[in-house]
Amino acid sequence: MDNTSLGKIYKDGEIIIRQGEFGECMYVIQSGMVQVITHRLEGKEVLIAELGEGDFFGEMALFEKEARSATVRAKGEVSLITIDKKTLLRRIQQDPSLAFRIVEKMSARIRKLDEKYSRVTANDRRNWDSRPRRWISPTPGLK
Amino acid sequence: MKSHKITGQDFLKESGRQSSSIQLKNGSRVGVVGGGPAGSFFSYFLLGLSDRVDLKLDIDIYEPKDFSKSGPQGCNKCGGIISETLVQHLAAEGINLPASIVQRGIDSYVMHTDVGSARIETPLHEKRIGAVYRGCGPRGTEIGRWDSFDGYLLKKAIEKGAHIIKSRVDSITFIDDFPQLVYNHPEASKQTYDLVVIAHGINTSSLPNLDKIISGYRAPGHSKTFIKEYHLGSEIIEQYLGSSMHVFLLKLPRLEFAAIIPKGDFVTVCILGENIDKDLVSHFMQSPEVKSCFPPNFALDGGSCQCWPSINTRGSQRPFCDRVVFIGDSSYSRLYKDGIGAAFITAKAAANTAILQGIATEDFKRSYWPVCKRIDSDNQFGKILFLITKLFQNLRFTRRAILKTIITEQRKPQGRKIMSTVLWDLFSGSSSYREIFLNTLRLSFMGRFAWNSAVSLINISKEGNKGE
Numbered sequence: 204m205d206n207t208s209l210g211k212i213y214k215d216g217e218i219i220i221r222q223g224e225f226g227e228c229m230y231v232i233q234s235g236m237v238q239v240i241t242h243r244l245e246g247k248e249v250l251i252a253e254l255g256e257g258d259f260f261g262e263m264a265l266f267e268k269e270a271r272s273a274t275v276r277a278k279g280e281v282s283l284i285t286i287d288k289k290t291l292l293r294r295i296q297q298d299p300s301l302a303f304r305i306v307e308k309m310s311a312r313i314r315k316l317d318e319k320y321s322r323v324t325a326n327d328r329r330n331w332d333s334r335p336r337r338w339i340s341p342t343p344g345l346k
Numbered sequence: 347m348k349s350h351k352i353t354g355q356d357f358l359k360e361s362g363r364q365s366s367s368i369q370l371k372n373g374s375r376v377g378v379v380g381g382g383p384a385g386s387f388f389s390y391f392l393l394g395l396s397d398r399v400d401l402k403l404d405i406d407i408y409e410p411k412d413f414s415k416s417g418p419q420g421c422n423k424c425g426g427i428i429s430e431t432l433v434q435h436l437a438a439e440g441i442n443l444p445a446s447i448v449q450r451g452i453d454s455y456v457m458h459t460d461v462g463s464a465r466i467e468t469p470l471h472e473k474r475i476g477a478v479y480r481g482c483g484p485r486g487t488e489i490g491r492w493d494s495f496d497g498y499l500l501k502k503a504i505e506k507g508a509h510i511i512k513s514r515v516d517s518i519t520f521i522d523d524f525p526q527l528v529y530n531h532p533e534a535s536k537q538t539y540d541l542v543v544i545a546h547g548i549n550t551s552s553l554p555n556l557d558k559i560i561s562g563y564r565a566p567g568h569s570k571t572f573i574k575e576y577h578l579g580s581e582i583i584e585q586y587l588g589s590s591m592h593v594f595l596l597k598l599p600r601l602e603f604a605a606i607i608p609k610g611d612f613v614t615v616c617i618l619g620e621n622i623d624k625d626l627v628s629h630f631m632q633s634p635e636v637k638s639c640f641p642p643n644f645a646l647d648g649g650s651c652q653c654w655p656s657i658n659t660r661g662s663q664r665p666f667c668d669r670v671v672f673i674g675d676s677s678y679s680r681l682y683k684d685g686i687g688a689a690f691i692t693a694k695a696a697a698n699t700a701i702l703q704g705i706a707t708e709d710f711k712r713s714y715w716p717v718c719k720r721i722d723s724d725n726q727f728g729k730i731l732f733l734i735t736k737l738f739q740n741l742r743f744t745r746r747a748i749l750k751t752i753i754t755e756q757r758k759p760q761g762r763k764i765m766s767t768v769l770w771d772l773f774s775g776s777s778s779y780r781e782i783f784l785n786t787l788r789l790s791f792m793g794r795f796a797w798n799s800a801v802s803l804i805n806i807s808k809e810g811n812k813g814e
Contacts, residue, residue, distance in 0.1 A: 209433060209443055209451045211472040231437040257440060284437040285472055294435055297720070298691075300395065300698055304440055 209233060210284040213277040222274040226264040227288045232256050235281030241273045253278065262305055265291060368668060368706040370540060372402050376700075377527050377539040378508075379515045379553065381409025382422050382480075383686050384674025385545035386499035387693035390441075393506040395701045405507070406537065408529060410514040413481055413497030416489065420481030422496055423549050423655035424685060425573060425607060425616040427452075427591070428476035430468075430776040432687040441502065446493040448476040449483075449609035454590040455773050457752065458635040459745045460597065464752040465590065466766045466773075473589065475774055477609045484575035484612055484651035492610060514552050518542060518559055518670075525669050540669065541705045543696065545689075547675040549655045560667050566675065567660030572617040572627050574652040582641055583608045592639055593773050595739050595748070600626055602732060603682055605773075606639050612650065613639075618657065618682055657682065661722045666710035671696045678718040681728035684775030688721055728779035731772060731786075746802035751795055764791040 210233050213219055220226055222242055232254060239252045239260060251273055254260055260275055265288050295302045370376070376392065378385045389405050396403045413420045428436075428443065436443065451473030455466045468474065478495035504510060513531040520526065525542040529535060546552055548568050557563050578586070592606040602619040617630055630636060631646045640646065658679040665672035673696045674689035695717040696710075703709040738744040748765065755763035768785050771777040785791070 208445050209448055209473050209476050231442065233437075233442050257442060259438075284433060284442075284474065286434045286438055290431055290434050291438060294431075294438075297717075298694060298698070300391075300694070301435065301438055303398070304438065 208282050210282045213281050213283065215277055215279050217277045219275045219277060219281075219283065220261055220271050220273075222272065223270045225268075225270055226261055228285045229259055229261040229265055229288075229291070230275075230283045230285055231259045233282040233284055236278040237275050237281055238278050239273050239275050259286075259305070259308065262309065264288070367704070367708070369704045370396070370401060370403060370700055374401075374403055374540040375538075376403055376405045376541045376543065377525070377537060378405060378407045378543045378545060379518075379527065380544070380546035380550075380674075380676075381407045381411070381500045381503075381510065382496050382545060382547055382674065382689070383499055384547070384676075384689035384693045385409070385543065386496070386503040387690050388543050388545060388673055388697050389503035389508040390499070390506050391694045391697035392700060393503070393508065395697060399701060401701065404509075405503075406509050406511050406539075407500070407503060408511050408513055408515045408527065409500065410512060411481075411496075412512075413494035413500065414489070416482045416487040417485030417651060418653065420494060420497075421651075421653075422480040422547070423573065423653050424480055425605070425614060426478045426480055426495065426609065427607065427684075427686075427775075428478055428495070429684045429687050430474040430774050432684065432690055433474050433476060435687075435690060441499075443476055443478075443495075444493070444498070447478055447495050447498045449479060449492060449612075450477045450589055450607075451475070452477055452589055452591050452607075454588075455770060456590045456592045457595060457749070457769065457773075458592060458638070459595045459749055460635065461742065461746045462749050463635075464749050464756065466752060466756065466770050468770070475591070477591070477607050477614075479609065483610070484577070486577075486650055487612075515546075516552065518544075518553060518556070520559075523668065541700060542670045544670065544672045544676050545674045545693070548658060560664075560670060562664035562667070563672070564663035566658050566662040566678070568656040569618075569620070569659045570622050570654050571657045572615075572622050572652070572654055574615045574627075575612050575650045576615070576640075576644075576646075576648070577612055577650050578640070578644075579611050583611070583613060586639055586641065587613060591773065594630070594633075594635055595735070595745055596630070596633055596635060597740050597742075597745075598626065598629055598633070601630065601739075602736065604630055604636075606636070622654070658685070661718060661725075665718065666707060666714060668707050669705055671700070671705075671710055671714065678721040680721060680775060681725040681779070682732070683728075687775060691717060691721070724778045724780050726779075727783040731779055731783055734786075735772070743802040743806050744799055746806070747795060747798040750798045750802065754798075762790070764788060765795065 219230065219237065234256055236253055236255045238250060239254065240248050240250050242248060263272060378389055385407055389407055393405060411420055452475035453468050453473045457464050479492060480496045481494045483492055513529045515527050515529045517528045518525055521538055524538050526536055526538045527542060548566060557565060587608040594604045600620045604617045607614045617627060619626060658675055661678040662672060665677040673692040675685060677692050679685045679688040695714050699709055699713040703713045738748060751765040755766045764785060768782055771782045
């Protein structure tokens with residue numbers, strides 16, 4: 204590791220957090236990129252997002268006692284600063300404005316998810332409407 | 347249905363800000379005396395928060411130093427350690443410290459005593475402490491080799507919209523209750539502001555007699571420190587010091603704390619204590635524990651740069667009045683440690699107060715003063731801790747016991763390492779002094795330390811060293 208870098212270096216493909224595990228910290232990307240992925244029941248990987256310098260992830264673990272909702276792995280070499288839950292929450296208690304940026308980013312993510320969800324729903328509806336269908340009687344027993 | 351848009355300023359009016367008699371308004375002017383970390387943090391956060399509430403402010407930062415220069419011309423004289431906590435807070439605020447300003451990431455502490463040395467590894471095996479230069483390095487450093495920490499923060503404030511005036515402020519006066527800064531500049535020499543923020547630290551001769559101008563203000567108490575830079579070259583540093591900060595628990599009269607910090611091609615020696623003078627420095631530098639950190643026959647009386655800056659030992663009194671607030675070292679700082687962390691805290695608290703509360707004495711008293719008092723009350727725990735450390739420093743069997751406890755703890759792959767945590771937090775400034783103090787009161791810790799002390803005392807008696 205470069206002596207002048209802060210944080211910890213993860214190599215390409217290295218798992219930083221794993222979906223389903225419990226965590227006590229969030230991460231801020233100093234340099235490089237990470238991929239946020241989820242694993243479906245059938246084992247298929249779905250890429251949710253790619254994050255770069257200045258972005259953070261794992262923040263949900265700071266505010267709720269739930270398992271990590273996604274796996275995050277390094278895309279190329281990445282350098283990360285770990286932020287401890289205790290350090291951050293204590294500081295937020297003294298200076299709530301420290302949470303502004305986190306809330307802002309979380310809000311942006313919800314907005315993106317909303318947009319994505321709207322697009323997916325619209326596509327589903329279009330697919331449904333264009334599907335050839337049999338006439339189904341609104342009342343059972345009647346044709 | 348008719349919708350009503352609530353602006354940031356509506357929010358401020360509705361959230362009790364109207365209780366202040368003096369407020370910043372659109373177009374208000376703010377003068378910041380000093381472009382060190384406190385002044386830059388203040389400007390950065392003030393402009394960030396004012397933008398959130400749709401308030402347009404005009405900020406001038408007065409800083410005569412050129413941080414792109416090496417040696418005393420660009421330096422703000424400090425050990426240059428960015429604590430673990432501050433690195434995390436900055437990261438959470440979106441201020442990432444680039445590799446060009448971090449001369450070395452510190453991943454461990456090595457504690458040296460006359461009875462041996464022990465390494466304390468960072469709890470997460472991650473470099474979260476940054477060794478930086480406030481300017482561009484000691485005298486003779488190649489220009490452009492590194493970037494200055496202070497210069498980086500100042501650039502961040504300028505990017506947010508602050509203006510820089512490269513001039514020293516000579517005095518402050520009041521014109522119709524508005525503070526006016528008098529300075530020496532070819533184009534102008536006086537500027538009147540809605541708010542003046544004093545962040546000039548304690549190592550400056552600018553703005554003398556502030557206690558006579560600002561009613562109730564008393565400057566902070568301070569004591570002298572010693573800082574010296576040696577050029578060793580990166581290979582020798584790797585071999586002798588690595589990425590560790592080296593701290594010394596030596597039985598030297600008047601010595602409170604001493605450390606050697608590796609930074610790029612240089613090492614920084616910092617000594618804190620009572621009435622530091624050449625004698626104390628010479629005794630420290632000639633001790634075998636310090637010499638072991640340098641190559642044999644290295645000329646320790648040489649060095650690239652040295653200074654005797656002041657460090658806060660007591661907070662100021664009443665660091666605010668209507669339209670004026672003191673931040674950073676000019677106000678309150680942490681005892682012996684994490685001065686930049688305290689600058690971050692006081693600067694942000696003052697910025698939040700100015701935007702969300704107001705800029706009258708009452709506003710600072712209600713919202714800013716408790717933050718200063720919290721630093722002050724924590725420093726009282728710090729004084730107790732440094733007193734205990736000094737006591738242990740003077741007794742050989744306790745020095746042995748501390749070392750033994752650390753070595754035992756560091757060998758354990760898992761489990762609680764209270765002594766290591768206490769010393770890590772004390773050296774790095776990562777926790778509040780109160781928290782460190784409460785950690786030392788744990789029964790398991792006290793029991794183990796008492797046992798190791800007893801064993802050390804018996805061993806020393808057996809060795810025939812009963813002199814202490």
